[in-house]
Amino acid sequence: MTAESRTVTLNMGPQHPSTHGVLRVILELDGETVVKARPVIGYLHTGIEKTMESKLYYKALPATDRMDYLAPMSNNLGFCLAVEKLMDMDVPDKVKWARVCLAELTRVKSHLVWLGTHALDLGAMSMLLYTFRERESIIDVYEACGGQRMMTSYIRIGGLAHDLPRDFDKIVRRVLDQVPRGLRDYEDLLTKNEIFINRTKGVAVISAEDAIEYSLTGPMLRGSGVNYDVRKANPYSGYENFDFTVPLGKNGDAYDRYLIRLEEIRQSLKIIKQALDGMPEGPYRAHVPGVVLPPKEDVLYKMESMIFHFKIITEGFKAPEGGVYQAVEAPKGELGFYIAGDGSNTPRRVRVRPPSFVNLASLPKLVEGRLFSDVVCAIGSIDIVLGEVDR
Amino acid sequence: MQDKLREFFKTRFAEAVVKEDTFRDQLSFYVRPDALLDVCQALRHDAELDVRFLSDITAVDWLGHRRESEGRFEVIYNLYSLGHRYRFFVKVLLPAENPTVASLCDLWPSANWLEREVFDLMGVRFAGHPDLTKILTPDELEGHPLRRDYPLTWEQPAFSWNKDEPPEVIK
Numbered sequence: 001m002t003a004e005s006r007t008v009t010l011n012m013g014p015q016h017p018s019t020h021g022v023l024r025v026i027l028e029l030d031g032e033t034v035v036k037a038r039p040v041i042g043y044l045h046t047g048i049e050k051t052m053e054s055k056l057y058y059k060a061l062p063a064t065d066r067m068d069y070l071a072p073m074s075n076n077l078g079f080c081l082a083v084e085k086l087m088d089m090d091v092p093d094k095v096k097w098a099r100v101c102l103a104e105l106t107r108v109k110s111h112l113v114w115l116g117t118h119a120l121d122l123g124a125m126s127m128l129l130y131t132f133r134e135r136e137s138i139i140d141v142y143e144a145c146g147g148q149r150m151m152t153s154y155i156r157i158g159g160l161a162h163d164l165p166r167d168f169d170k171i172v173r174r175v176l177d178q179v180p181r182g183l184r185d186y187e188d189l190l191t192k193n194e195i196f197i198n199r200t201k202g203v204a205v206i207s208a209e210d211a212i213e214y215s216l217t218g219p220m221l222r223g224s225g226v227n228y229d230v231r232k233a234n235p236y237s238g239y240e241n242f243d244f245t246v247p248l249g250k251n252g253d254a255y256d257r258y259l260i261r262l263e264e265i266r267q268s269l270k271i272i273k274q275a276l277d278g279m280p281e282g283p284y285r286a287h288v289p290g291v292v293l294p295p296k297e298d299v300l301y302k303m304e305s306m307i308f309h310f311k312i313i314t315e316g317f318k319a320p321e322g323g324v325y326q327a328v329e330a331p332k333g334e335l336g337f338y339i340a341g342d343g344s345n346t347p348r349r350v351r352v353r354p355p356s357f358v359n360l361a362s363l364p365k366l367v368e369g370r371l372f373s374d375v376v377c378a379i380g381s382i383d384i385v386l387g388e389v390d391r
Numbered sequence: 392m393q394d395k396l397r398e399f400f401k402t403r404f405a406e407a408v409v410k411e412d413t414f415r416d417q418l419s420f421y422v423r424p425d426a427l428l429d430v431c432q433a434l435r436h437d438a439e440l441d442v443r444f445l446s447d448i449t450a451v452d453w454l455g456h457r458r459e460s461e462g463r464f465e466v467i468y469n470l471y472s473l474g475h476r477y478r479f480f481v482k483v484l485l486p487a488e489n490p491t492v493a494s495l496c497d498l499w500p501s502a503n504w505l506e507r508e509v510f511d512l513m514g515v516r517f518a519g520h521p522d523l524t525k526i527l528t529p530d531e532l533e534g535h536p537l538r539r540d541y542p543l544t545w546e547q548p549a550f551s552w553n554k555d556e557p558p559e560v561i562k
Contacts, residue, residue: 041526041527042525042526042527042528042529045527045528047536049512049537050536050537050541050543053537054543085415086415088415212443212444212473213443213499213500213501214499214500214501215444215445215446215499215501226473228444228473233476234476234478321458322414322415323414323417323419323451323467323480324414324415324417325417325447325469325478325480327446327478334446336446336447336469338447338449338467338469340451342453342456342458348451348452348453348456349449349450349451349452349537351447351449351451351467353446353447353449353469357504357508358447358501358504358505361500361501361503361504362500362501365500390527391527
């Protein structure tokens with residue numbers, strides 16, 4: 001028997017519960033060991049970037065919700081900041097604070113789903129029920145702000161869709177109250193759980209050098225001990241005013257990433273608390289005539305506002321020629337928007353740098369030479385959303 | 392960091408840089424396509440600049456715009472210095488006919504998928520890429536959807552309702 005004939009090619013996915021969507025992995029196995037892994041993506045390609053090219057800038061925004069559907073507000077924020085950078089405008093402080101608050105809520109929400117599904121993959125069934133219990137309180141905030149529970153499109157170019165709800169402070173503080181209690185439950189169930197440790201410790205390891213070479217970002221990169229967080233490195237939306245730490249791992253394995261994500265939830269809650277305590281008063285939209293929609297109250301009573309409203313809705317605004325890149329720290333890593341304007345009212349090109357896509361490319365590196373059962377753990381610990389990988 | 396970069400390009404690649412551009416505090420260097428690999432290799436291994444992180448590769452199609460005369464495709468390499476926390480761009484302008492540029496897969500493994508995506512959606516070829524195949528679109532799909540002359544309303548693979556109709560190009 002030759003060495004080649006001993007391997008078995010196994011197809012995993014695209015309809016496999018632990019691939020978190022429609023990811024297909026072609027695995028070459030030698031017994032229980034993975035010799036070669038080849039991820040196949042594209043099953044959810046919807047051409048969002050192409051769609052955005054034919055839309056006015058503010059009409060392209062709702063498409064961003066649908067990429068990483070577990071973290072819609074982070075996507076909104078990235079796109080809006082990029083367009084604001086292209087138009088060279090600033091937004092009021094209240095908008096910045098509210099955006100930080102919402103983006104951090106989104107991070108907590110995304111990490112909770114990750115925690116539930118990752119634990120589910122590894123056999124801890126009940127975790128999913130507990131994390132979704134806490135996630136519900138965050139969805140309530142979404143519903144109060146944007147009127148919808150998932151695809152809110154609440155953060156808009158130049159500000160917010162409408163003012164924060166009157167009981168915003170109260171319902172967000174309910175999250176601050178509930179999530180830490182949940183975190184204690186998760187830690188009791190998982191952190192010292194022998195089965196969980198055996199399945200994650202020393203699994204899907206990547207060294208700091210490799211992590212940089214593979215352009216990993218987010219908890220994947222920080223799990224290997226590289227200190228790069230866009231919020232600290234190149235602050236946006238007023239993050240420099242908030243006090244928080246960036247947790248770092250040592251071993252670069254799935255267990256370290258788990259610990260980092262838990263700690264990130266705690267740090268996010270800390271930021272949300274600061275944002276609530278220091279929430280400034282003021283308008284919820286920037287005053288940039290011809291670019292940002294005037295507040296609805298003005299449109300009903302002021303002639304000028306009505307004209308601007310009409311003009312922006314019908315023909316949008318013209319962006320200057322040139323390309324800008326704006327990165328935000330999405331829950332999964334560095335989410336970047338490269339927007340090239342060409343002097344017309346639609347973008348020439350909107351490029352999304354999806355963190356999941358780049359992180360997923362490292363899957364062969366994580367699993368080759370390891371056991372077959374670790375593939376599930378590796379996919380889970382990367383934290384992918386196929387809507388974002390394929391766009 | 393800006394001055395260091397300018398100094399780097401001036402002393403080592405003076406003839407390779409076509410032009411330099413600053414837009415919204417973001418620095419871009421347009422380099423000649425044949426010099427790209429050397430420039431990136433030198434940047435990657437320069438200890439002082441510390442440009443070890445390839446953030447993104449993307450491309451813009453300037454068809455029908457006045458910029459098209461300089462080169463229809465603009466391939467953008469988004470580089471980041473972890474030490475200096477500084478981001479800048481190296482850009483390459485390619486002609487409409489057979490746009491080809493050297494692959495960076497040997498320098499950064501992450502370039503593999505990023506280049507495949509640009510190839511699939513924009514049709515830019517990367518010479519020396521180990522596996523330059525489609526990544527996002529179906530195998531039977533013809534053309535490169537992100538090009539500006541790719542029809543927007545045409546569904547491919549053809550379904551029964553549009554099988555025999557010619558595509559309507561929307562500009």
